[in-house]
Amino acid sequence: MSKAQFLAENLREGETYAGLLLGKDGAPDIHLILLAGVAMDVSWDAAKKFAEAAGGELPTRREQALLFANLKEEFEPRWYWSDEQHASDPSYAWGQYFYDGFQFYGHRSDEGRARAVRRLILQ
Template sequence: MSNAKKEFLETLLQAGEQYAGLLLGKNGDPDQHIILRPGEAQAVNWDDARKFATDTGGELPTRREQALLFANSPEAFTPNWYWSGEQRSAGSAWFQGFDDGTQYWVFTDGKCRAVAVRRSVAI
């Protein structure tokens, strides 16, 4: 790792976090550095997953962020289903399989795993 990259990550990351990569902004939104917060919730419904993410200082990842996490940090996940922060409709939300990258929806009372991400605007 180059010194510049090491210095950048030292200023960006907090204890236990993992850098996932840069997500390009859409529709005028800024680019974002996506940072995986430490910890994981297991077998939680969507509301409890959102609470877990908030309690750890982050948010549930969006579907685009989950795709980035699957591409850049698959070793950080068990091959299982993880909640996204995006609802499909009232009573259902999207989730992603970290075994093959499939994204699908399920009712929010279903049980999946959850992680939290933090975002930092890229300059």
């Protein structure tokens, strides 16, 4: 199947193909798709609700790195929430700056931006 055919069959209006993310530790590979829309000035909990309402999820930290590498121009040069909480303190969650790719963690009540993704799992 050609890339054009794949995109025609799998992308919905307003979506952008981000690329292939290789699975780790036996996890399947996925095609990552960036959904349309952005939430601004939202807490982590509100960002997760935004992504769900958009039909997707917040991206993982690995997925954010792929988005930065392949679709940086689709983001304002600000920070965006990931779906990952900090391992040692669940009152914090990870985010990423889209002007330099730096990942950090902030308090879940902090206000940031959010974009949603959906995943096509390769069998």
